[in-house]
Amino acid sequence: MGLRDSFQAGLARQLGHPSGLRGRIVGTMLNRRNRAAVVKAVAALGLTGGETAVDVGFGGGLGLTLLLDQARLVHGVDISATMLDRARTAFREEIAAGRLAVHEGSITALPLDAGSADAIVSTNTIYFVDDLGLAFAEVARVLKPSGRFVLGIGDPELMGRSRMLTDNGFRIRPVAEVESALDAAGLTSHEHERFAHSGLGFHLLIARKDTGPK
Ligand SMILES: C[S@@+](CC[C@H](N)C(=O)[O-])C[C@H]1O[C@@H](n2cnc3c(N)ncnc32)[C@H](O)[C@@H]1O
Numbered sequence: 001m002g003l004r005d006s007f008q009a010g011l012a013r014q015l016g017h018p019s020g021l022r023g024r025i026v027g028t029m030l031n032r033r034n035r036a037a038v039v040k041a042v043a044a045l046g047l048t049g050g051e052t053a054v055d056v057g058f059g060g061g062l063g064l065t066l067l068l069d070q071a072r073l074v075h076g077v078d079i080s081a082t083m084l085d086r087a088r089t090a091f092r093e094e095i096a097a098g099r100l101a102v103h104e105g106s107i108t109a110l111p112l113d114a115g116s117a118d119a120i121v122s123t124n125t126i127y128f129v130d131d132l133g134l135a136f137a138e139v140a141r142v143l144k145p146s147g148r149f150v151l152g153i154g155d156p157e158l159m160g161r162s163r164m165l166t167d168n169g170f171r172i173r174p175v176a177e178v179e180s181a182l183d184a185a186g187l188t189s190h191e192h193e194r195f196a197h198s199g200l201g202f203h204l205l206i207a208r209k210d211t212g213p214k
Contacts, residue, residue: 005167012168016128018059023082031060034124036197041123041152042066044193044206051118054142056107057125061087064102068094071119076102077110107135112142119143123152127159127170132178136185143209149187153178155194155201175203186210 010022018026031038042063047053053071055063058078064087067074074094076087087102094100105111107122108131120139129135139149159165159172166172175192182190187207194203 008164009168012164012170015124016169018080019082023080024086027060027083027086029060030124031062034059034197035062036195037152037202038062038123039066040193040195040202041121041150041204042070044150044204045070045119045121045148047071047119052116053119053121054110054112054117056110056120056122056139057128058087058102059083059124061090063121063123064091064100067121068100072099074100075112075117076100077105077107077112078102079104079106108138110138110142114141115144117142117144117147119148119150121150121152124154126151126153126178127165127172130171132173132181133184136181136187140185140187140209143187145209145211147209149182149207149209151178151182151205151207153203153205155203158201175205178205182207 014022014026047070051071052073053067054075055067056077058064058076064074064076078084081104084102084104091100103111107125107129120143126132156172156174182205186209188210190205190207192205
């Protein structure tokens with residue numbers, strides 16, 4: 001493997017599971033590069049201040065900062081111990097005040113009680129998830145009836161043109177496939193917002209948990 005390939009493989013690994021000093025740097029970079037997307041995704045939750053909100057795969061923690069401004073109680077879930085450490089330092093006061101709890105865990109097995117969240121956001125995470133059905137079933141389990149889920153993903157067509165991503169295990173799925181998986185998990189009535197971000201296309205899929213037959 002050439003130097004360039006091995007650098008790209010290392011970066012791709014860090015994006016999926018930031019770790020160590022490099023992971024901390026990646027966390028800072030994520031906050032900067034993904035700012036516009038994360039801001040729009042959190043805004044799409046339509047929070048009014050009294051909710052319990054969750055960011056799954058919070059990475060550098062920008063989503064947590066925004067949720068803390070807009071919700072009553074915030075949970076952050078991430079598989080990376082480095083991102084958790086970083087958040088525990090950055091949000092020491094909010095954690096001590098009981099406004100934020102951070103948990104190590106995966107979107108496919110959320111460490112949160114059933115029906116405990118009004119709103120869940122997740123941006124740039126499902127590329128690292130093999131079983132989307134399981135991930136969305138977990139989101140549906142944790143949401144209250146009529147709870148809102150906002151999923152942010154890079155444009156699959158453009159992402160599919162990047163060898164750095166395709167050669168390094170990113171799961172890039174067509175938007176229609178992601179929407180079908182949301183439907184199958186009972187996360188329906190979604191709106192689909194599309195915008196340009198850092199010269200790339202980005203999609204927000206906005207879903208509500210079904211309340212069941214009327
Ligand atoms: C590319 S970063 C995105 C961070 C942030 N959401 C953003 O948009 O800037 C992906 C994050 O998802 C986390 N992650 C990867 N797989 C995950 C999973 N199965 N469950 C929860 N988090 C996951 C990674 O540790 C990393 O912090």
